[in-house]
Amino acid sequence: MIHAHWLTPAFHPSYVRLLCVLMRRRGVTTATLLEGTGLEWERLVDSGAAIGLPQIRPLVHAALTLSGDPALGLEFGAAIPVSGHGAVGYAAVASRDVRQALETIVRYGRLRGSALEFRLATDAAHTMLQVRERIDLGVARVPLMETVLVVLVKLLESLVGHALEEMECALPYPRPPWVESYRRRLSGRLAFGADCMELRLPHPLLDLPCLTADLQGYAAAVQECEKALVQLLGEGNVLQQVRARLQGRSDALPTCEAMAAELHMSTRTLLRRLKQHGTSYQALLDEGRKEQAQWYLQHTARSVESIAEALGYQDTSNFSRSFRRWFGVPPSAFRQRKNR
Incomplete structure (x- = not known):
């Protein structure tokens, strides 16, 4: 907590x-x-x-x-x-x-x-x-x-x-x-x-389809929610916005280019503003990947190869190196230790 x-x-x-x-x-x-x-x-x-x-x-x-x-x-x-x-x-x-x-x-x-x-x-x-x-x-x-x-x-x-x-x-x-x-x-x-x-x-x-589905009503409500979310996070704090958008995603984490598009700015602007906060998109992406990797290994039976693919790694060896850097052990050893 x-x-x-x-x-x-x-x-x-x-x-x-x-x-x-x-x-x-x-x-x-x-x-x-x-x-x-x-x-x-x-x-x-x-x-x-x-x-x-x-x-x-x-x-x-x-x-x-x-x-x-x-x-x-x-x-x-x-x-x-x-x-x-x-x-x-x-x-x-x-x-x-x-x-x-x-x-x-x-x-x-x-x-x-x-x-x-x-x-x-x-x-x-x-x-x-x-x-x-x-x-x-x-x-x-x-x-x-x-x-x-x-x-x-x-x-x-x-x-x-x-x-x-x-x-x-x-x-x-x-x-x-x-x-x-x-x-x-x-x-x-x-x-x-x-x-x-x-x-x-x-x-x-x-x-299952929602009995109360309403395409126009959904669009209007989401537009209002987006405005409120920007206000809550602080329009000028791009760091908070990126972290918020990386949290709770069930799909693959977005590339820097995709995140910049979500925030309606160029990739160069996103990278510059993150640098002003003392971080980078790669560092924030690592945070999100670290959290998802830990959860997959603790709560699912997915193979290490499948997890690496889900997290956007081109090959399993790159994922294993990142995981060892995060937790000090390879993914397989982490899973065995947590399941004892």
Whole structure:
């Protein structure tokens, strides 16, 4: 887990507003819920500024205490409408198929919660949507992860129109005493104690068309998301933009020329601006390749040759040299060591 500064913005204020509504239905006034959090209802309604962990932690603690319900996160996730996720939610439900919906979540999920990172990974039979914590969520961790879990499952099931019995959900914490609340809201298999939250979907499921597909609606929502993403990352910080675009990709990592085209600049300009930040595209590409190589060896049975090809290496020997430079051992030895 990456521990960022505790004042880092965490979640969009719409979720705090929706939590206030849910608690009012349970008989808890908004003033009581927000007491001691540093949040005010009037500002929540008028502002679009992200809410940081110093407010989220006491807010979640208060909601759990006042409700007396340790499974409140599950109920909250089920209560959030698609509109609560803004343009990201609209883009996901308007996607062509499940694959495009997952890719949309991975690319734009940070717009709704920069405390979380969404990634896609694959093995021989499954595609995995992973949710990793960028910062220490503290007391809010389990209820927030429960909320995100239900939101994602509910979204995916709405896209295909039926329960996803074949999906596996893994959670990064021990099995809670209220596990039956999970079973009442979720279909498919559950596992606890994982490295991160992970929704495992059989490959054929990704090709299912979305019942709510809307080509024009998707294009409009994505355009809005792209504008917000540029603003979030900082238009002038090309380093952040490149790193963000390399993260969470399920396809081959782009060449420098392809990345420059994605950023609407020349290759020469991209290289010059990265040099101003003290790095190069090759160094950033190595970061992405290192992470993907490690995951493939730990979580799939793919051969070293297949992994090298997937990462864009012309031959296996070049990949093996790079891997030894990263981890001090060849890929085969790394896999054996991790599987003991």
